[in-house]
Amino acid sequence: xKGLSEVLKNSDNVINGVAAAPGIVIGKVHLYHRELISVDNxxxxxxxxxxxSFREAIVKAKKELSKIFExxxxxxxxxxxxxxxxxMMILDDPVLIGTIEDRIRKEKKLPEYIVNDEISKFQDLMxxxxxxxxxxxxxxxxxxxxxxxxxxxxxxxxxxxxxxVIVVSESLTPADTILFSKSEVKAFVTDRGGLTSxxxxxxxxxxxxxxxxxxxxxxxxxxxxxxxxxGFNGHVFVNPNESQLKFFxxxxxxxxxxxxxxxxxxxxxxxxLDGHDVSVFANLDVTEEISHVVANKAHGIGLxxxxxxxxxxxxxxxxxxxxxxxxxxxxxxxxRTITIRAFxxxxxxxxxxxxxxxxxxxxxxxxxxxxxxxxxxxxxxKAILRANIHHNVHFxxxxxxxxxxxxxxxxxxxxxxxxxxxxxxPHSKSIKLGIMIEVPSAxxxxxxxxxxxxxxxxxxxxxxxxxxxxDRGNDTVSNLxxxxxxxxxxxxxxxxTEAALQNKPVSICGEMAADNQAVPLLVGxxxxxxxxxxxxxxxxxxxxxxxxxxxxxxxxxxxxxCDNEDDxxxxxxxxxxxxxxxxxxxIL
Amino acid sequence: MxxxxxxxxxxxxxxxxxxxxxxxxxxxxxxxxxxxxxxxxINGKSIIGVMTLVAAHGTFLTLEFEGExxxxxxxxILDFFNRGFDEI
Numbered sequence: 117x118k119g120l121s122e123v124l125k126n127s128d129n130v131i132n133g134v135a136a137a138p139g140i141v142i143g144k145v146h147l148y149h150r151e152l153i154s155v156d157n158x159x160x161x162x163x164x165x166x167x168x169s170f171r172e173a174i175v176k177a178k179k180e181l182s183k184i185f186e187x188x189x190x191x192x193x194x195x196x197x198x199x200x201x202x203x204m205m206i207l208d209d210p211v212l213i214g215t216i217e218d219r220i221r222k223e224k225k226l227p228e229y230i231v232n233d234e235i236s237k238f239q240d241l242m243x244x245x246x247x248x249x250x251x252x253x254x255x256x257x258x259x260x261x262x263x264x265x266x267x268x269x270x271x272x273x274x275x276x277x278x279x280x281v282i283v284v285s286e287s288l289t290p291a292d293t294i295l296f297s298k299s300e301v302k303a304f305v306t307d308r309g310g311l312t313s314x315x316x317x318x319x320x321x322x323x324x325x326x327x328x329x330x331x332x333x334x335x336x337x338x339x340x341x342x343x344x345x346x347g348f349n350g351h352v353f354v355n356p357n358e359s360q361l362k363f364f365x366x367x368x369x370x371x372x373x374x375x376x377x378x379x380x381x382x383x384x385x386x387x388x389l390d391g392h393d394v395s396v397f398a399n400l401d402v403t404e405e406i407s408h409v410v411a412n413k414a415h416g417i418g419l420x421x422x423x424x425x426x427x428x429x430x431x432x433x434x435x436x437x438x439x440x441x442x443x444x445x446x447x448x449x450x451x452r453t454i455t456i457r458a459f460x461x462x463x464x465x466x467x468x469x470x471x472x473x474x475x476x477x478x479x480x481x482x483x484x485x486x487x488x489x490x491x492x493x494x495x496x497x498k499a500i501l502r503a504n505i506h507h508n509v510h511f512x513x514x515x516x517x518x519x520x521x522x523x524x525x526x527x528x529x530x531x532x533x534x535x536x537x538x539x540x541x542p543h544s545k546s547i548k549l550g551i552m553i554e555v556p557s558a559x560x561x562x563x564x565x566x567x568x569x570x571x572x573x574x575x576x577x578x579x580x581x582x583x584x585x586x587d588r589g590n591d592t593v594s595n596l597x598x599x600x601x602x603x604x605x606x607x608x609x610x611x612x613t614e615a616a617l618q619n620k621p622v623s624i625c626g627e628m629a630a631d632n633q634a635v636p637l638l639v640g641x642x643x644x645x646x647x648x649x650x651x652x653x654x655x656x657x658x659x660x661x662x663x664x665x666x667x668x669x670x671x672x673x674x675x676x677x678c679d680n681e682d683d684x685x686x687x688x689x690x691x692x693x694x695x696x697x698x699x700x701x702x703i704l
Numbered sequence: 705m706x707x708x709x710x711x712x713x714x715x716x717x718x719x720x721x722x723x724x725x726x727x728x729x730x731x732x733x734x735x736x737x738x739x740x741x742x743x744x745x746i747n748g749k750s751i752i753g754v755m756t757l758v759a760a761h762g763t764f765l766t767l768e769f770e771g772e773x774x775x776x777x778x779x780x781i782l783d784f785f786n787r788g789f790d791e792i
C-alpha cells in the first residue's frame with residue numbers, strides 16, 4: 117500500500133489545513149454560506165410596533181438558544197456546553213435590552229438597525245483585543261447579534277440540511293456546529309479557525325472529523341462536489357480520482373477494522389508475541405484530549421507541549437495559570453506520569469516576539485530562548501514544581517545542544533525551589549529531569565548528558581531534519597527527509613546504547629514513533645517506550661502485539677548495516693510480510 | 705457614591721464565570737455599579753459590558769457604587785473580588 121506522502125505528491129486537488137478533529141470521511145459537499153445579515157437604517161413611524169417585534173425576537177432567540185444549549189449538554193456534557201451560557205445571559209441583559217429599546221424610541225429607526233449598531237460596539241471592542249479568548253468571545257457575540265436580527269426580520273433558522281453531507285463553510289459558530297451534528301454531518305471543513313477555536317473543540321468532543329484553517333476551501337470547493345476529508349493529517353481532496361478514492365477507502369476499511377479490534381486492545385498488555393514489554397505513552401497538544409488518553413489506558417503522558425497554552429491563550433500564561441493547568445493534568449493521569457516539556461518557542465513553533473532570524477531553525481529556539489528569557493522560564497519551572505506534589509510530573513527540556521545548558525537548568529530548578537520555600541508554596545523539591553535529543557551534538561554527547569539527567573527523549577522530527585540537513589517543508593529537498601535512512605538508524609542505535617550504559621531510560625516522542633512501519637525497527641533497536649498522538653496509541657499497540665522481539669532485533673541488525681534508505685524499506689516490508697503483520701504504513 | 709480600586713486576584717482573570725457572578729450580585733441591589741479600566745467605563749449590571757473588560761490576573765479596576773443601598777452593594781462586590789472570585 118502506498119504512503120500518504122506519495123498520494124500527496126501526485127495530487128493537484130489537495131487543500132491543506134489544520135487537522136482539528138481526527139477521522140477520515142468521503143462524502144458530498146454542502147457549501148454553507150452564513151446568511152448575510154443586512155440592515156437598513158430606515159426611519160419608522162410606529163415605535164410601539166417596533167418595540168413589540170424586538171421583544172418577540174428576543175423571546176424567539178431565547179427559545180432557539182435553549183434548544184442548542186440543551187443539545188450541547190446532552191452531546192458534549194455540562195462543562196463544554198458552558199460556551200453557550202454567556203450567549204443566554206446576553207439575551208437577558210437588562211442594560212442592553214433597555215438601551216436598545218430607548219434608542220428605538222428616540223431614533224425611530226428599524227429595530228434591527230439599532231440592535232446591529234449597539235451590539236457591534238461591544239464586538240468591536242473585543243476584536244481589537246490581543247487576547248485570543250476575547251476574539252472567540254467576539255464571535256459568540258456576533259452570533260447572538262445575528263440571531264436577534266434574523267428573528268426581528270422574521271426569517272427562519274436554516275439548520276436543516278440533507279443528512280450525511282460534509283459541511284464546508286467560511287467559518288462555523290459553535291451553535292452551527294452543534295445544530296449540524298443533529299443532521300448527521302459527516303465532517304466539517306472551514307476556511308478559518310485553528311486547533312483551539314471553539315468549532316474545533318466542539319467537533320472533537322462530538323467526534324466529527326474536521327479540517328479547519330484551509331483559507332480558501334469555500335472558493336475551491338463547489339456545492340455537491342465529492343471530497344475526502346482527512347482529519348488526521350489536515351488534508352481535503354476535492355473530486356478525488358480513482359487512485360485517491362482507492363487509497364482512502366482502504367484506509368477507512370482499515371480504520372473501521374482497527375476500531376473494532378481496538379475495543380479489545382485497550383485492556384490487553386502492550387507486549388510483543390514473545391513477551392517483551394513496550395510502553396506506549398500519549399503526546400498531548402490540547403488539554404481536552406486527556407479523557408481520551410485515560411480511557412485508552414496510556415502508560416502516561418510522554419510529552420505535553422506547553423507552547424500550545426500560549427497558542428490557546430494568545431499570551432504567555434503566568435505562574436498560577438500554568439500551575440492550575442499542570443496540576444489538573446497531573447491529577448487526572450495520576451498514578452501514571454506526565455512529562456511536561458518546557459515552552460518550545462521558536463523555529464516553526466509558536467512565536468511571541470518577532471525576531472528576524474536568517475535561520476530560525478538554527479537560531480533562538482527551545483532552551484536557548486528560555487535561558488535568554490529567564491523570568492519566563494523561572495515562572496514555568498515554579499509552576500511545574502508546584503504541580504509535582506504527588507511526584508508524577510517529569511520535566512523535559514527541548515533543543516539541548518550542550519552539557520552546560522543542562523547544568524544551568526539544574527541550577528535554576530534549585531533556585532526556583534528555594535524561592536517557593538520562601539513564598540511557602542507547597543511543591544516538590546526535586547523533579548525527574550529529562551532532555552530532548554534532537555540536535556546532532558546532543559546525540560553524539562549522550563553519555564555525558566545522560567549522567568546529568570534522569571531520562572532522555574528523542575524528538576525524531578528535528579533530529580532527522582538536522583542530521584540530514586534538510587528542511588522538510590521545502591519541496592525541492594523534502595525527499596531527503598528520510599526517517600529510515602541508515603544514518604538515522606545508526607544515530608538512534610548510538611543514543612540507546614550509550615544511555616543504557618548510563619542506566620538511563622530513553623523514549624521516542626517524534627512522529628517516527630507513530631509510524632507503524634517504523635515500530636518493528638524501533639522495538640528491534642531496543643526502544644521500550646514510545647510516545648505518540650492519542651489517536652495513534654492503539655494502532656501502535658496493535659503492531660507491537662503482532663511482532664516478535666527476537667525477529668525485530670534481527671531486522672534492526674540488518675538495517676543498521678544498509679547503506680541507503682531503499683534497502684531499509686525493503687527489509688522492513690519483507691519483515692511485515694514474513695511476520696504476517698497487517699501492512700499498514702502510517703494508518704492514521 | 706463609593707469609589708474603590710481593586711486588584712484581580714484570580715489567576716484566570718475576569719473570565720465569563722466571574723463576569724456573570726458580578727452581574728448577578730449587582731442585580732440584587734438598586735444602586736448602580738460601574739467598572740472602569742483604561743478609560744473604559746462599564747455598567748456592572750450588563751453582562752455584555754462586563755464581558756468586554758479585559759482584566760487579567762494582577763490588573764486593577766476602579767469600581768463605583770451609587771444609589772440608596774450602595775454600601776451593601778459595595779460590600780458584596782468587594783468581598784467577591786477579595787475572595788479572588790472563589791478561584792484561589
